[in-house]
Amino acid sequence: xRTLEASSLSVRRGxxxxxxxxxxxxxxxxxxxxxxxxxxGKSTLLKALAGEWPYAGDLDLDxxxxxxxxxxxxxxxxxxxxxxxxxxxxxxxxxxxxMGRYPYRRGFLNGGDPEEDQAVxxxxxxxxxxxxxxxxxxxxxxxxxxRCALAQALCHQPEVLLLDEPANHLDLNFQKExxxxxxxxxxxxxxxxxxxxxxxxxxxxxSTAALVLHQGRPLAYGAPETALSDKILLAAWGMxxxxxxxEMSEVWS
Amino acid sequence: MRNLRGRTGIxxxxxxxxxLVFALCLCLGSVPIAFKDTLDVLRSALTGAAREDxxxxxxxxxxxxxxxxxxxxxxxxxxxxxxxQGLLRNSLADGSTLGVSSGASLGAAVAIVTGxxxxxxxxxxxxxxxxxxxxxxxxxxxxxxxxxDRSLSTQTIILLGVVYGMLVSALLxxxxxxxxxxxxxxxxxxxxxxxxxNWANVGLLxxxxxxxGAVLLPHAPALDLFALGESRAVHLGVSVRRTKVVCMAxxxxxxxxxxxxxxxxxxxxxxxxxxxxxVVGPSHKRLLxxxxxxxxxxxxxxxxAARTLFSPRxxxxxxxxxxxxxxxxxxxxxxxxxxxxxx
Numbered sequence: 001x002r003t004l005e006a007s008s009l010s011v012r013r014g015x016x017x018x019x020x021x022x023x024x025x026x027x028x029x030x031x032x033x034x035x036x037x038x039x040x041g042k043s044t045l046l047k048a049l050a051g052e053w054p055y056a057g058d059l060d061l062d063x064x065x066x067x068x069x070x071x072x073x074x075x076x077x078x079x080x081x082x083x084x085x086x087x088x089x090x091x092x093x094x095x096x097x098x099m100g101r102y103p104y105r106r107g108f109l110n111g112g113d114p115e116e117d118q119a120v121x122x123x124x125x126x127x128x129x130x131x132x133x134x135x136x137x138x139x140x141x142x143x144x145x146x147r148c149a150l151a152q153a154l155c156h157q158p159e160v161l162l163l164d165e166p167a168n169h170l171d172l173n174f175q176k177e178x179x180x181x182x183x184x185x186x187x188x189x190x191x192x193x194x195x196x197x198x199x200x201x202x203x204x205x206x207s208t209a210a211l212v213l214h215q216g217r218p219l220a221y222g223a224p225e226t227a228l229s230d231k232i233l234l235a236a237w238g239m240x241x242x243x244x245x246x247e248m249s250e251v252w253s
Numbered sequence: 254m255r256n257l258r259g260r261t262g263i264x265x266x267x268x269x270x271x272x273l274v275f276a277l278c279l280c281l282g283s284v285p286i287a288f289k290d291t292l293d294v295l296r297s298a299l300t301g302a303a304r305e306d307x308x309x310x311x312x313x314x315x316x317x318x319x320x321x322x323x324x325x326x327x328x329x330x331x332x333x334x335x336x337x338q339g340l341l342r343n344s345l346a347d348g349s350t351l352g353v354s355s356g357a358s359l360g361a362a363v364a365i366v367t368g369x370x371x372x373x374x375x376x377x378x379x380x381x382x383x384x385x386x387x388x389x390x391x392x393x394x395x396x397x398x399x400x401x402d403r404s405l406s407t408q409t410i411i412l413l414g415v416v417y418g419m420l421v422s423a424l425l426x427x428x429x430x431x432x433x434x435x436x437x438x439x440x441x442x443x444x445x446x447x448x449x450x451n452w453a454n455v456g457l458l459x460x461x462x463x464x465x466g467a468v469l470l471p472h473a474p475a476l477d478l479f480a481l482g483e484s485r486a487v488h489l490g491v492s493v494r495r496t497k498v499v500c501m502a503x504x505x506x507x508x509x510x511x512x513x514x515x516x517x518x519x520x521x522x523x524x525x526x527x528x529x530x531x532v533v534g535p536s537h538k539r540l541l542x543x544x545x546x547x548x549x550x551x552x553x554x555x556x557x558a559a560r561t562l563f564s565p566r567x568x569x570x571x572x573x574x575x576x577x578x579x580x581x582x583x584x585x586x587x588x589x590x591x592x593x594x595x596x
Contacts, residue, residue, distance in 0.1 A: 052487045075490030084482045087342055089535035091481070099477055103490035156489065 001061055001077060001159040001190050003027050004049075008057040011041070011048050018044045019055075019216045024209070026160065031186045031193045033207035033224065035200060037237050040213040042196040043082070046162045049194065050080035061160070075103040079158030081149050083165060090136035093148050097123050097133075100155035123155035126181055128174075142169035150178065154185075161185055163195040167202070179206050201245065204228055212236050263533060267546040271324075274550045278320045278557045283564045284311055314451075322450040323556040323570075324549040325458040326511045327521055329465075331548025333504040334522025335529070335540055336469050339476035340500050341407050342483070347522030348508035351410065351501060352417035353390045357512035359421050360386025362428045362439050379442070380454070380513045387509025390417065391502060405497055407483065445518035445571030447556055454514045461510040465503040466545070472500055473537035480535065518552070518571045520578025525551055527585050 004026040011019040019041040026032055034042045048055040051066065051074055059066045061077055069077070086096065098120050104113040124130045127147040132140070137148060146169045153161060163182065167175045183206055186193040197203045203210055203224060210227040212220040214236045220227040233241035279291050286294075286308055294312045297304050303313055333348030341350065348354065363369070364382035394410075394417050402409040425443070432439055475496050478486035487493055511518070529543040552570075555577065559570040 047484075050488050052484055071487070071492045072490035075488065080488045082484060082488070084484050087481050088344060089339075089480045089530070091477070091535050095477070095534075095536055096481065099474070099481065099485075099489065102474055102478060105474060 004160055005060050010056045011044050011053055022218050024211055024221055026192050028190050031207045033203035033210045034196045035203050036213035041216040043164050046080055046164050072103040078160045079156045080162040081153035086137045090138045092134050093129055094133040096137055096148055097151045097155050100152040119155045123151040127151040159191055161193045165196050274553050278553045318452050318455045319447050319450050321455045322447050323553045325462050326515045327548035327552025328545040329462050329507045329511050330522040331525035331544040333508050335526035335544040336500055336504055338526055339480040348504050351394050351414040353387050353505040354508050354512045355418045355421035356390025357383040357387040357509045358443050358517050359425050362425055365435050365439050366428055366432050383513030384509055391505040405494055442516045444569030445516040446569050447515050461507055465507040468503040473541055476537040519575045521574050524578040524581050
C-alpha cells in the first residue's frame with residue numbers, strides 16, 4: 001500500500017452515532033496511535049476499518065474504496081487483532097495461528113498457499129509460542145492468549161495492521177517485544193500500523209502520528225508531540241494527564 | 254490421543270470400523286444370516302444375478318436398503334450438527350436448530366392425518382410433504398431472520414429457530430389430538446423409524462448427501478474461523494453472510510430429506526460431533542469427515558439395536574439414539590468439567 005485515507009468517517013449502530021467525522025491519512029511506514037478515554041470510539045474505528053461494521057464516509061486504500069473490495073482481498077490489505085475471546089472449542093495454538101492464512105488459500109479445496117508454513121513458523125517464533133504450539137488455546141493464560149492473537153495477526157500479514165490494545169495482559173518483557181515487532185512491521189516496504197493504545201507513553205514513544213478521540217469525535221490529529229499536548233489530553237480526559245504521568249515516573253527517579 | 258490425529262491412521266481406522274459395522278448390521282437381525290451367505294448374496298447382486306431365495310429377498314429388499322439408509326442419515330445428521338455447531342459457535346446446535354426438522358415432522362403428520370396419497374416413484378406422500386414443509390420452514394425462518402436483522406446474527410437465527418420449533422411442536426400436538434386412530438402412526442413416525450424404507454429412499458438420501466456434502470465440506474476452513482468467533486471470520490476475509498446462508502440452506506435441506514425418510518431421530522447431530530472432536534480435535538477439516546464416518550456407524554448400530562433388542566417387536570430408532578445420546582452427552586460434559594478443573 002501507499003496510502004490509506006479516511007474522510008468524514010462515521011459509524012452508527014442501533015440508532016446511536018458511535019463515531020463521527022473522523023479523517024486521517026496513513027502513508028506506508030506510518031504508525032498511527034488512536035487514543036482517548038473509554039467510550040471515545042477507538043475500537044469502533046478499527047472495526048470499521050477492518051470491515052466488521054458498516055460506515056458512512058470514504059475509506060480508500062491507494063485510491064480504491066475499501067467497501068468495494070471482496071472480503072478476502074480486503075483482508076489481505078487490512079487486518080485486525082482485537083480483544084475478542086477465542087470461543088469454546090479447543091483448537092491448538094498452531095491451528096489458531098495457521099487460520100491467519102485463510103485469505104491466501106485458493107480454490108475449492110482451500111489450498112495453494114506456498115508461504116503458509118514459513119509464515120506460521122515465523123509468527124510462532126516472533127511471539128515466543130513455538131513451545132506452546134500444541135497446547136489448547138483454552139488452557140492458555142490471558143497473556144498467552146493475547147500473544148496467540150498477535151501471532152495470528154502476524155501470520156495473516158496484512159499490509160495495514162490494526163491492533164486493538166495489543167499490550168493488554170502482556171508482562172513488561174512481552175510489551176517491549178510487542179512494540180519492537182510492531183515497529184519492525186511498519187518499516188517493511190508498503191506496510192503501516194494503526195494501534196489503539198491506553199499507554200500514552202508508548203503512543204508518544206513509538207507512533208509517527210496520533211489521533212485523539214473524545215465522545216466519538218476527533219479532538220486532535222497530527223504528530224504525537226502536538227496531538228498529545230498537555231492541553232488536548234486535559235480536554236480529552238478531563239484531568240491533568242501529563243501531570244499524572246510525571247508524578248508516576250518520579251517514583252522511579 | 255495426538256498420535257491418532259495422523260490423517261492416514263484415522264482414515265484407515267474409520268474405513269475398517271465402517272466395514273465391520275456394515276457387515277454386522279447386514280448379518281444380524283430377526284433372521285440371522287451367516288457372513289458367508291451375506292457376501293454371496295451381495296456378490297450375486299453385483300454380477301446381475303440376484304438370489305431370489307428368502308435370504309436374498311431379506312438382504313436385498315429389506316436389510317441392505319435399511320442399513321444404507323441408517324448410514325446415510327447418520328452421516329448427514331452428524332455432518333449437519335458439526336457444521337451448525339461451528340457456524341453458530343454453540344455446542345448445543347445441530348441440524349434441527351433452525352426448526353427445519355420440526356417442520357418436516359409437521360409435514361409428514363399432515364400427510365398421515367389427511368391421507369395425502371400422492372406417490373412419486375416409490376416415494377410416499379409422507380416423504381414428499383415432509384420435504385415440502387422442510388423447504389417452507391427454511392425459507393420462513395431465514396426470511397424472517399433477514400427481515401428482522403440484516404446482518405443475520407447468530408443470536409437472531411438461534412432465537413427464531415427455537416421459537417419456530419416451539420410453534421411447530423404446538424401444531425403437531427394439535428394434529429395428534431385430532432388424529433384419532435392415526436395417533437400411533439404419527440407418534441411412531443415422530444420418534445423415527447427405518448422399518449419401511451426402500452431403494453428409492455436410499456437414492457434420495459445418497460443424492461442429497463453427495464450434493465449437500467459437496468457444498469458443506471469446502472467450507473471447513475471458514476467454519477474454523479466461525480468457531481473462533483464471527484468477528485475474526487470477518488477480519489480474516491470470510492464472506493460471513495454468504496457462508497451462513499449457503500451452509501444453513503444446505504444443512505436444512507439435508508436434514509429435511511433425512512427427516513422425510515426416517516422421521517425425527519434426535520441426538521445424532523448433537524452427540525456425534527462432540528465424540529468426534531475427542532478423537533480428531535476441533536479443526537473442521539478433520540472433524541467433518543470424522544462426523545460422517547462416526548454418524549454413519551452410530552446410527553447403523555442404533556438401528557441394529559432398535560430391530561433386534563426386543564425382536565420381533567421393533568423400537569422407534571429415536572428412542573435408542575435419545576437414550577444413548579443423553580447418557581453420552583452427560584458423560585462428555587462431565588469429562589469436560591473435570592478437564593477444565595485440571596487445567
